[in-house]
Amino acid sequence: xxxxxxxxxxxxxxxxxxxxxxxxxxxxxxxxxxxxxxxxxxxxxxxxxxxxxxxxxxxxxxxxxxxxxxxxxxxxxxxxxxxxxxxxxxxxxxxxxxxxxxxxxxxxxxxxxxxxxxxxxxxxxxxxxxxxxxxxxxxxxxxxxxxxxxxxxxxxxxxxxxxxxxxxxxxxxxxxxxxxxxxxxxxxxxxxxxxxxxxxxxxxxxxxxxxxxxxxxxxxxxxxxxxxxxxxxxxxxxxxxxxxxxxxxxxxxxxxxxxxxxxxxxxxxxxxxxxxxxxxxxxxxxxxxxxxxxxxxxxxxxxxxxxxxxxxxxxxxxxxxxxxxxxxxxxxxxxxxxxxxxxxxxxxxxxxxx
Numbered sequence: 001x002x003x004x005x006x007x008x009x010x011x012x013x014x015x016x017x018x019x020x021x022x023x024x025x026x027x028x029x030x031x032x033x034x035x036x037x038x039x040x041x042x043x044x045x046x047x048x049x050x051x052x053x054x055x056x057x058x059x060x061x062x063x064x065x066x067x068x069x070x071x072x073x074x075x076x077x078x079x080x081x082x083x084x085x086x087x088x089x090x091x092x093x094x095x096x097x098x099x100x101x102x103x104x105x106x107x108x109x110x111x112x113x114x115x116x117x118x119x120x121x122x123x124x125x126x127x128x129x130x131x132x133x134x135x136x137x138x139x140x141x142x143x144x145x146x147x148x149x150x151x152x153x154x155x156x157x158x159x160x161x162x163x164x165x166x167x168x169x170x171x172x173x174x175x176x177x178x179x180x181x182x183x184x185x186x187x188x189x190x191x192x193x194x195x196x197x198x199x200x201x202x203x204x205x206x207x208x209x210x211x212x213x214x215x216x217x218x219x220x221x222x223x224x225x226x227x228x229x230x231x232x233x234x235x236x237x238x239x240x241x242x243x244x245x246x247x248x249x250x251x252x253x254x255x256x257x258x259x260x261x262x263x264x265x266x267x268x269x270x271x272x273x274x275x276x277x278x279x280x281x282x283x284x285x286x287x288x289x290x291x292x293x294x295x296x297x298x299x300x301x302x303x304x305x306x307x308x309x310x311x312x313x314x315x316x317x318x319x320x321x322x323x324x325x326x327x328x329x330x331x332x333x334x335x336x337x338x339x340x341x342x343x344x345x346x347x348x349x350x351x352x353x354x
Contacts, residue, residue, distance in 0.1 A: 003030040004131045007050035009041040009067075010034070010082065011059045015107070019054055019082070022120035029127060038067035045075065052130050053079045054123070055101075057092050065095055072100035078130035080123070082107055090196035097166050102130040102308065106190060129163065129281055133309050145206070146336035147177045155181040155339060156218070156234070156241070156273045158265040160258030160288070162188040162280025164308025166197060169278065170204055172332050177206040178221040181339050184234060184243065186261040188254050188280065191228035198225040216243040226256035233264035241268065252284035258312070262288025271296025274338055276331060277322065279307035283315035290321035298338055299323045300331060 006029055008019045016034045023029045032048045035041035037059055045053075053071075057064045068079060081104035083093040093104050103126050108119040161169055165187050173183070189197055195211045201223065202209035209223040210216070212232055216224060218241040226232035230245040251257035258277075262285055265273050275292040277285055279302055293299045301313035301322035306329070316322050326334060 001028070003028055004052060004127060005030050005032045005048070005050045006052050006054065006127055007032060007041065007044055007048060008034040008054050009038070009059075009064075010054070010056040011036055012056070015056070015082070018108075018116070019123070022116065022123055023054075023127065025120065026124040026128075029124060038064070041067065045071075045077075051078070052127050053077060054082055054127070055079050057081055057083050057089065057096060057104075065092065065099065068096055068099050068101060076100065076135055078102045078133065078135065080105060080126050080130050090193040091200070093193065094166060094197060094200055098170070100135070102126070102133055102135075103163050129309060133163075134305070134307065144175060144333075145177045146175045146332055148180055148336060148339040150179070150340070154241075154269070154272050156265060156269045157181055157183045157276065157335060157339070158234075158262055158273060158292070159183060159185045159276045159278060160187075160262060160280070160285035160312065161185070161278035162254075162258075162282065162284065162309070162312055164279035168302065168308075168328055170201060171328060172276075172278070173201060173205045173207065173209070173223060175332050176336070180207060180221055182218045182220055182241075183207070183223040184218070184226075184232065184261060184265070185223060186226045186232055186256045186258045186285075188256070188258075188284070189228045194225060194228035201225070212243045212245060214245070217241070218243060226261065229255060231256050231260040233260060234268050235264070236268050252282060254282075254284050258285030259288040263291050266291040266295040266297065269295075269297070273297040274335065275299045276335070277301045277313045277316045278328075279309055280312035281309045282311050285312050286315035286319045286321055289316045290319050293321050293323060300334065301325050302331065303327050 010016045020031045023031050033044050035044050055064050079101045081096045081101045083104045108115045198211035211225045224243050233244045235244050275289050299322050301316045303325050304310040306327045
């Protein structure tokens with residue numbers, strides 16, 4: 001099997017050396033070259049024909065975002081952004097994902113053997129996934145606004161996502177308008193990024209999007225995003241439903257975990273909920289979506305063709321957790337229909353006719 005050809009683009013000589021050394025340690029990866037800036041990278045892409053780029057977000061001259069924008073319009077290819085893991089760097093990195101980057105990885109915080117080892121493992125994994133993943137199709141935001149005619153307080157939509165999910169969520173949530181049932185989201189994302197992610201969604205959406213930072217009463221027309229360092233659960237207290245944060249260990253190597261959220265939704269909302277599994281690597285959330293289906297909830301998985309990585313939704317489908325498998329552009333319209341027609345008296349067989 002041919003090796004994956006990687007071009008490393010970074011203005012720091014030390015970082016270029018670190019990235020090249022770590023990537024070259026994987027027998028399936030061949031670092032064919034490095035570039036000091038976007039202009040150098042443009043010439044080396046023409047000459048070396050890499051399969052994947054690693055790209056620094058901030059560089060002198062033409063910054064990484066401008067270069068990425070040009071690249072995705074003129075020569076689309078998988079790009080893994082190398083980002084500084086700070087709250088200041090989060091908006092830039094999220095913009096890179098919007099422009100078409102496959103994923104991002106945080107630069108190591110120190111040069112210890114352990115830190116570099118973890119960084120190298122994650123870097124190689126993301127480069128391999130990038131090479132085999134679907135390049136995200138750049139789509140114009142849906143112009144048709146989708147609303148439900150009647151909102152009942154005990155309805156809830158729960159969504160899980162990982163790689164490719166930041167943009168999938170933006171596409172799914174943008175056309176939804178009040179009145180609409182509340183939505184809870186577990187997206188795999190670092191803790192410094194989740195606040196900026198929620199703000200970015202809120203700026204683009206007609207529903208109110210917030211990062212959960214403490215106990216929140218769940219209300220219609222709101223989207224609740226799990227913070228990047230806590231598990232999110234939903235609970236019932238009397239007639240109220242609330243978002244709760246827990247600081248337990250990672251589940252399926254993730255915190256927040258989609259399984260933790262969806263399993264709590266299954267217990268709390270039962271057949272009054274709708275579960276959605278979006279693009280992402282791994283299998284986190286498959287068991288939780290199955291628990292929701294077994295509790296009587298309606299469940300949807302994104303299809304392989306529209307997923308950047310069909311890991312999580314694919315695992316849910318193989319487990320029998322998804323009642324429907326839909327292309328991403330069809331999920332929001334489906335939700336708008338389901339929340340309009342769904343009542344306690346709807347029979348399970350009616351789902352297939354909606």
